[in-house]
Amino acid sequence: MTVSDAIAQTEGLPRANGELVFAEPWEARAFGVAVALCGERGLDWEEFRGRLIAEIDGWERANGVESDGWSYYERWLAALERLVVERGLVGSEEIERRAAAIAHHDAHDHDHDHDHDHH
Amino acid sequence: MTETDIVARTASAYASLRARAIESLLIEKGLLSEGAVDAVVSAYENDIGPMGGARVVARAWVDPAFRERLLENATAAARELGVGGFVAEHVLAVENTDDVHNLVVCTLCSCYPWGLLGLPPSWYKSPEYRARAVREPRSVLQEFGVELPDGVEIRVWDSSSDVRYLVLPQRPTGTEGLSEDELVALVTRESMIGTGLAKVPS
Numbered sequence: 001m002t003v004s005d006a007i008a009q010t011e012g013l014p015r016a017n018g019e020l021v022f023a024e025p026w027e028a029r030a031f032g033v034a035v036a037l038c039g040e041r042g043l044d045w046e047e048f049r050g051r052l053i054a055e056i057d058g059w060e061r062a063n064g065v066e067s068d069g070w071s072y073y074e075r076w077l078a079a080l081e082r083l084v085v086e087r088g089l090v091g092s093e094e095i096e097r098r099a100a101a102i103a104h105h106d107a108h109d110h111d112h113d114h115d116h117d118h119h
Numbered sequence: 120m121t122e123t124d125i126v127a128r129t130a131s132a133y134a135s136l137r138a139r140a141i142e143s144l145l146i147e148k149g150l151l152s153e154g155a156v157d158a159v160v161s162a163y164e165n166d167i168g169p170m171g172g173a174r175v176v177a178r179a180w181v182d183p184a185f186r187e188r189l190l191e192n193a194t195a196a197a198r199e200l201g202v203g204g205f206v207a208e209h210v211l212a213v214e215n216t217d218d219v220h221n222l223v224v225c226t227l228c229s230c231y232p233w234g235l236l237g238l239p240p241s242w243y244k245s246p247e248y249r250a251r252a253v254r255e256p257r258s259v260l261q262e263f264g265v266e267l268p269d270g271v272e273i274r275v276w277d278s279s280s281d282v283r284y285l286v287l288p289q290r291p292t293g294t295e296g297l298s299e300d301e302l303v304a305l306v307t308r309e310s311m312i313g314t315g316l317a318k319v320p321s
Binding site: 039 | 157229
């Protein structure tokens with residue numbers, strides 16, 4: 001079995017309620033943040049959906065509909081980022097700094113793994 | 120190369136960092152609670168899925184009055200069975216017959232009756248399906264293994280924020296003696312999108 005066969009099987013892996021809906025943990029978080037944000041902050045879902053449509057359209061214009069590299073949740077995340085920045089909830093520089101800090105933290109954590117057991 | 124560049128080697132790793140950054144900032148600012156995000160994710164991973172829609176379809180097969188109500192107002196009819204919720208507020212049920220086969224797509228993004236069917240499968244969101252379902256539905260159906268007689272009209276429904284669709288597939292022949300629960304098991308997710316037919320009992 002090749003890797004792509006295995007991925008294809010995972011894709012259709014049956015569950016009581018359907019399939020594995022998120023390929024990566026961050027996809028689930030990005031999904032949950034957008035839905036919860038609209039619920040808790042009273043944002044109209046259309047505000048998110050409009051940006052999602054724009055992100056998907058932009059990607060398809062740049063890449064075509066049959067090219068590799070398509071990721072639905074990357075477009076979803078880009079739409080979420082635009083929503084929070086354009087609505088003034090979070091600044092784009094804040095996101096840059098926080099992402100860098102998390103990356104730094106991850107790398108630091110990784111170094112520690114060589115010295116200590118983490119519980 | 121900065122530390123960020125090293126860690127964010129792939130697009131997915133990069134996206135993961137940004138998703139975590141956005142979530143942690145929103146929570147810190149008190150704009151979002153972590154529990155709310157967890158609750159949404161857990162609901163869609165564990166509780167909300169095509170089983171809800173399958174129960175609605177099976178009920179419509181056995182109960183003609185329910186079928187009428189479903190075709191009249193699918194959102195209200197589904198709610199009778201406790202099925203529905205977010206982004207299933209305006210659902211239109213479209214019925215397959217000997218003469219008409221219905222196929223659902225969202226050409227612009229990924230609109231889908233989440234409350235009835237859970238989140239859409241990845242092919243539903245793909246650029247290729249979204250482009251081709253409208254242009255060449257018969258070929259698309261063939262690729263899904265659905266061969267329709269030439270005389271059958273294919274109706275393609277483009278979902279939007281205003282209306283989302285549920286296909287009411289035809290009840291398979293030879294299922295007269297089955298219970299409602301047994302019928303539920305024959306209703307596939309694909310049959311409710313129109314890229315498949317209900318299963319024939321083995």
